[in-house]
Amino acid sequence: xxxxxxxxxxxxxxxxxxxxxxxxxxxxxxxxxxxxxxxxxxxxxxxxxxxxxxxxxxxxxxxxxxxxxxxxxxxxxxxxxxxxxxxxxxxxxxxxxxxxxxxxxxxxxxxxxxxxxxxxxxxxxxxxxxxxxxxxxxxxxxxxxxxxxxxxxxxxxxxxxxxxxxxxxxxxxxxxxxxxxxxxxxxxxxxxxxxxxxxxxxxxxxxxxxxxxxxxxxxxxxxxxxxxxxxxxxxxxxxxxxxxxxxxxxxxxxxxxxxxxxxxxxxxxxxxxxxxxxxxxxxxxxxxxxxxxxxxxxxxxxxxxxxxxxxxx
Numbered sequence: 001x002x003x004x005x006x007x008x009x010x011x012x013x014x015x016x017x018x019x020x021x022x023x024x025x026x027x028x029x030x031x032x033x034x035x036x037x038x039x040x041x042x043x044x045x046x047x048x049x050x051x052x053x054x055x056x057x058x059x060x061x062x063x064x065x066x067x068x069x070x071x072x073x074x075x076x077x078x079x080x081x082x083x084x085x086x087x088x089x090x091x092x093x094x095x096x097x098x099x100x101x102x103x104x105x106x107x108x109x110x111x112x113x114x115x116x117x118x119x120x121x122x123x124x125x126x127x128x129x130x131x132x133x134x135x136x137x138x139x140x141x142x143x144x145x146x147x148x149x150x151x152x153x154x155x156x157x158x159x160x161x162x163x164x165x166x167x168x169x170x171x172x173x174x175x176x177x178x179x180x181x182x183x184x185x186x187x188x189x190x191x192x193x194x195x196x197x198x199x200x201x202x203x204x205x206x207x208x209x210x211x212x213x214x215x216x217x218x219x220x221x222x223x224x225x226x227x228x229x230x231x232x233x234x235x236x237x238x239x240x241x242x243x244x245x246x247x248x249x250x251x252x253x254x255x256x257x258x259x260x261x262x263x264x265x266x267x268x269x270x271x272x273x274x275x276x277x278x279x280x281x282x283x284x285x286x287x288x289x290x291x292x293x294x295x296x297x298x299x300x301x302x303x304x305x306x307x308x309x310x311x312x313x
Contacts (some may be wrong), residue, residue: 001036003113004064004065004066004073004096004236005065005066005068005083005112005115005116006063006065006066006067006068006080006215007055007057007068007069007116007266008021008067008068008069008070008071009253010055010069011057011068011069014055014313015117015118018055018301018304018305019054019055019295019301020054020055020120020297020298020300020301021054021055021056021057021071021118021295021297022049022054022055022056022057022118022120022121022122022290022293022294023057023058023059023068023109023110023113023116023118023120023121023122023151024042024045024046024049024056024057024058024059024109024123024290025059025104025105025106025108025109025121025123026058026059026060026070026078026102026103026104026109026123027086027087027101027103027104027105027106027109028041028042028077028123029041029042029058029075029078029103030078030079030081030084030103030288031084031086031103031263031264032124032264032267032282033279033282034268034271034279035079035080035308036079036080036168037279037283038079039075039076039079039080041283041286041287042079043060043072043074043075045122045286045287045290047288048078048290048291048312049122049294049295050185050275050294051291051294051296052290052291052294052295053294053295053297053298054120054297054298056290057071057113057116057118058075058274059069059102059104059108059109059112059113060074060078060101060102060103060104061087061092061095061096061102061103061104061108062099062100062101062102063099064096064097065096066096066112066115066170068112068113068116068118071169072229073171075211076105077101077211078101081101083100083101084101084102084103085100085101085102085103086102086106086107086264087102087103087104087105087108088107089105089107089111089141089145090109090141091108092108092112096230097177099298102127102194104252105127105134105141105142105260105267106121106126106127106140106142106145106147106153106281107127107140107142107144109121109123109143109238110142110149110151110153111149112279113151114149114150114151116152116298119151119152119212119295119297119300120151120152120154120195120293120296120300121151121152121153121155121293122153122154122155122285122286122289122290122292122293122294123140123153123155123289124155124159124189124282124286125141125156125157125158125159125160125189125285126140126142126143126153126155126157126158126159126165126225126287127141127142127143127158127159127223127263128140128143128145128158128159128162128164128166128167128170128241129143129162129163129166129167129169129170130143130162130163131161131162131163131249131260132210133163133166135165136258138258138259138262140162140171143167143170143171143174143176144174145223146171146174146176146221146222146225147175147176147223148221148222149221149222149223150216150222150223151223152208152212152223152224152296153224153225153226154226154228154289154292154293154296155189155225155226155227155228155289156187156189156227156228156229156230156285156286156288156289157180157186157187157188157189157194157227157229158186158188158189159189159263160188160189160190160191160194160241160242160245160255161245161248161249161263161266161267161270164186164194165279167197168186168196168199171225172199174222175220175222176222176223176224176225177199177200177211177224177225178198178199178200178224178225178227179198179199179200179201179211179224179225179226179227179298180198180200180202180227180229181201181202181203181204181208181226181227181228181292182201182203182227182229183198183201183228183229184197184198184201185198185230186199187227187228187230188225189230189285190235190236190241190281190282190285191230191232191235191236191241192229192230192232192235194234198227205260205292205295205298205299206288206297206298206299206303207298208224208226208296209296209299209300209302209303210273210303211224212224212296213300213303213304223311224295226292226293228285228288228289228292230281230284230285231284231288232286233297234280234281234285234288235281235284235285236274236277236281241270241274241278244269244270244273244274244278244303245266245270247269247273248266248269248270248273249266251269252265252266252269253266253296292293
């Protein structure tokens with residue numbers, strides 16, 4: 001066991017018995033949503049994963065260790081505390097060595113999940129190539145981490161504040177399979193539409209489990225991006241949200257924000273200027289992803305143990 005890992009007993013038992021486990025990030029709690037919606041959502045997401053046959057493992061850093069699986073009290077702390085660092089891959093060792101509190105991004109969560117032996121990870125939307133990256137070189141570490149860490153990522157696509165087209169190109173360059181659940185168009189986080197065709201399409205958890213199992217059995221390292229479109233009745237109009245995104249990007253530039261400061265600012269700005277509508281969509285899509293991730297984790301566990309597929313609850 002890695003000395004820097006602290007695995008919750010429920011998660012540890014599930015992993016030991018080959019039971020399906022789903023990793024969850026903590027940045028969405030500390031930096032992605034306001035209080036108290038963030039902690040309410042975190043608890044509800046864990047409940048959805050349990051109801052669909054898997055064990056949730058929210059990941060965060062504190063007391064000099066990577067915690068895999070949090071108590072409700074710990075979730076509450078990360079939702080309400082103001083001193084929580086946003087931790088990407090480059091920050092992990094610093095935050096651990098200083099014994100700070102850290103909320104993990106997609107990249108950091110993937111790496112810690114892999115260390116713990118978890119193969120399925122659910123998030124809201126992944127980072128990617130930022131708009132104007134040709135000038136800023138701002139490309140999320142999520143993408144490079146996905147090229148080398150064998151943990152499948154379930155998301156509502158790429159965050160629509162980013163350049164979706166360039167992100168898809170980058171994913172192709174890095175050899176990362178991108179599959180959309182149930183439709184041919186790649187989703188764009190707030191909307192199930194993006195204007196870009198999905199590289200691949202699969203329709204069932206069993207098909208997706210077979211894909212990831214085949215990839216890793218062939219010793220092809222790296223992630224699979226599983227894009228799960230937000231339900232149409234809970235999504236945000238794609239053209240409508242673009243107006244707010246452009247305004248948010250201009251505001252971030254005016255405030256001279258860069259690096260990991262940018263995404264939380266943009267999401268907060270958009271939520272405030274849509275009068276909470278984008279936040280409602282954000283909550284809906286992470287819940288939708290949690291169900292999909294749990295069902296994929298169950299199908300993957302069944303495949304690995306040659307069990308019959310579990311039925312959707």
